[in-house]
Amino acid sequence: MSDKKQFKSESKRLLDLMINSIYTHKEIFLRELISNASDASDKMYYKALKDNIQGFSREDMDIRIDTDKEKRTITIEDHGIGMNEAELDEHLGTIANSGSNEFKQAIEDGKSDVDIIGQFGVGFYSAFMVADKVEVFSKKYGDDQAYVWVSDTSDGYEILPSSLDHHGTKIVLHLKPNTDDENYDQYLDQYEIERLVKKYSDYIHYPIKMDMTVSKKKEDSDEYEDVTETKTLNSMVPLWKRNKKDITEEEYNDFYKSKFNDFENPQRVMHNRVEGAVTYDSLLFIPSKVPMNYFSSDYERGLQLYSRGVFIMDKAKDLVPEHYRFVRGLVDSQDLNLNISREMLQNDRSMKLIADRIEKRITKELTDMLKNDREGYKKFWKNFGIQLKFGIYNSYGMLKDKLQDLLMFYSAKEKDYITLAEYVDKMPADQKEIYFASGETVEKIDLLPQVETVKDKGYDILYLTQDVDEFCLQMMRDYKEKPFKNVSQGDLNIESEEEKKELEQESTDNKSLLETIKDALGDKVVDVKLTSRLKSHPVCLSSSEGVSFEMEKVLNAMPNAEAQQVKAGRILEINPKHELFNALKSVYEKNPDQVKDYASILFDEALLIEGFPVEDPVEFSNKITSLMISASK
């Protein structure tokens, strides 16, 4: 007898969770086990086709379910690829499914089982929600020896030599005793099993068979008798091969949730049959929330690929472009060769055609949503909009034409998200540029001194709050020939000729004051000047052309940025219409040296407003303190 082996620690925790589960949808265990049986059958069928092994048909590769009321067991048996001793150990002793860090993290964080089961799907281990002992008999295709994996607690499992008269796997679940809250016996009822198969596994393309006892009228008599018939419980038509008209929303939702381990219904479903230069069925989904691991390296983009209903591969990444990486789904095409490898996919002509159509299909869906379901689109945008912006940035603007009309930004005027087309449509005749301002949050941007004058002119401003935003706009340069303009950068050119002249005059009159301030600040600034950018605020910082303040912050926060810090050129701008300017002038007249302290305080103030730290907070507060003291004298 072999020694008892221990589960890996995360697996043990997951198992404990399953064993003590209060999850209300325990019935999903059957779906999970059937799905594994179907995957194993796919692998076998694919191998047979690829290696030209005769004698395999899907009809013969049935998945059988048996229940035994006396022993209180449910058996699920497949004719799939099977597992050898090492595979039983490896696959069932560790969390194979969704072995992502988030998954482990969720367990570590003590998330409730509802969260974990719902969000990740728990695969094989879900058997332990209904069973207190599980036996997995398996014989790998091509091997002579079968093995059984047995576990009855989360303590560990054993693997022993055993026998099975065919390749594949037979799983025997020994149901838990019934409790006041849970009647496990329900799963021994043939009609309940039939219902569950129809509900969750109808599209599985292998026959799921069960012996059912039915009452039949005896021949030549009015009496009835119980007879046992083997019944195929599922229709076997993959959902994506069925006519759209006959599929209910619930069916799509259930399919999506079980296939892609999601907890929520998809936001959008795209189901299409395409015929012509290339023929395929596609079933695509836009999730209604961001997957837990979406921003981690575990997340792989791609669609499942089938050829005539035969599963070829998961996550075929060439089928969806990176900017639509959030789309999940599958493609089934008769034009693809079963032997196609990942490397070949890239250059396959049919694949390219399919990928091209799929991209167009997704663009169409998003465009429709934007037009006809604004709230829905806003929700989508919150979840995945960043991807589209990255698409433009990463392609150096090459995707601009494709994606620009799907972009949304927060509008200062509308106090809501708007498209660029909507912005441009509402631009007053004299407005030449599309204004934007960047910051951490909409609220913080709204407080920036630089936005006041632009808003006062009646111009709208787009508030950019995501790191990628400015980089995306920089790549785009303009929209419909209207250039993007950062309100904190360069000259705004929104003043009238008269105002311009006035400003020039003021600047000339106060040349030496401005120079003194500039000298006092040294290399902290590239310039000090009077501005018409400000209204009620005394000072602000603007950046010279090139890198903006937000870009500086983003670039310097990147990994390994320390070695090469980026710095936007700082220009201290002073509002000549503000009381403070008069104060500066009179201090300068009385004591030019004191202006240096004023300069340093003003510069630090401007830094704080921009969201930068002041270089020497102690000096800053000392200077304010002495100023307050001298003001009281």
Ligand SMILES: Nc1ncnc2c1ncn2[C@@H]1O[C@H](COP(=O)(O)OP(=O)(O)OP(=O)(O)O)[C@@H](O)[C@H]1O
């Ligand atoms: N009936 C089976 N035949 C052959 N191998 C199986 C069978 N059931 C499970 N396995 C193996 O055990 C592994 C773990 O199964 P589990 O259901 O926990 O996760 P998964 O199926 O890989 O992931 P997911 O549930 O996310 O699809 C599978 O990947 C597969 O290799």
